[in-house]
Amino acid sequence: MTRKQKRLAVIAGGMGFILTAVLLVMFAFGQSIAYFYVPGDLAKADLQPGTRIRLGGLVETGSVVRGEGSTITFTVTDTLSELPVTYTGILPDLFREGQGVVAEGRFEGIDKVFVADTVLAKHDETYMPKDVADRLKAQGVELSGKEEIQ
Numbered sequence: 001m002t003r004k005q006k007r008l009a010v011i012a013g014g015m016g017f018i019l020t021a022v023l024l025v026m027f028a029f030g031q032s033i034a035y036f037y038v039p040g041d042l043a044k045a046d047l048q049p050g051t052r053i054r055l056g057g058l059v060e061t062g063s064v065v066r067g068e069g070s071t072i073t074f075t076v077t078d079t080l081s082e083l084p085v086t087y088t089g090i091l092p093d094l095f096r097e098g099q100g101v102v103a104e105g106r107f108e109g110i111d112k113v114f115v116a117d118t119v120l121a122k123h124d125e126t127y128m129p130k131d132v133a134d135r136l137k138a139q140g141v142e143l144s145g146k147e148e149i150q
Contacts, residue, residue, distance in 0.1 A: 034053055034054045034104055035053050036053070036054045036102075036131050037053050037054070037055055037056070038056055038078040038081075038132070038135040038136070038139065039055070039057055039076055039077060039080075039082055039083040040080045040135075040139055041135070042055075042081070047107060049106075049108055050106055050107070050108070051107060052104070053104070053106065054102055054104045055076055055083065055085065055103045055104075055114060056102045056132040057076040057078045057083075057100070057101065057132060057135075058077055058078070058099065058101070058136075059074055059076065059077075059095070059096065059097050059098060059099055059101050060075040060076070060077045060082055060097065061097045062097065063075035063084075063097065069088070070088055070089055070090060071088045072088075072091060073087075074087070076103060078139050079136070079139065079140075079141050080139050080140075084113070084114065085103050085114045085115075085116050086114070086116065087105075087115075087116040087119050089119075091119055092121040094121040095119065095121040100121070101120065102120045102129055102131075102132065103116035103118070103119050103120075104117065104120075105117045105118070
């Protein structure tokens, strides 16, 4: 093997290593991505059962129903559409009706029930996640300006 061939072999090996590393990183990110939706967006989206998403909006007043054990059912709304959510676990202390919430989970079954495995509530009375505030504004909901992060 000549010196030029050795150099080309090292360069090709390095490029192959870098390509493999990039593909592994892209594969890992592809499995952990959860897209953000509000209930109005889900009517237009074609999601398959098992697709992991983040659902944001407001907890509809009068919709929280506590079931057996630690199972809770509530409705997330963007004031135009609403979607029932089932969650098993302990809710954050600040979770309540009429407040902003982001639920992360997936649709299960043929009737596409949204089953959340993580529920995040706003941390004080003046906070709303920017994604939720932007989507609510796009849906025509009036916000006082204090609800979102600047």
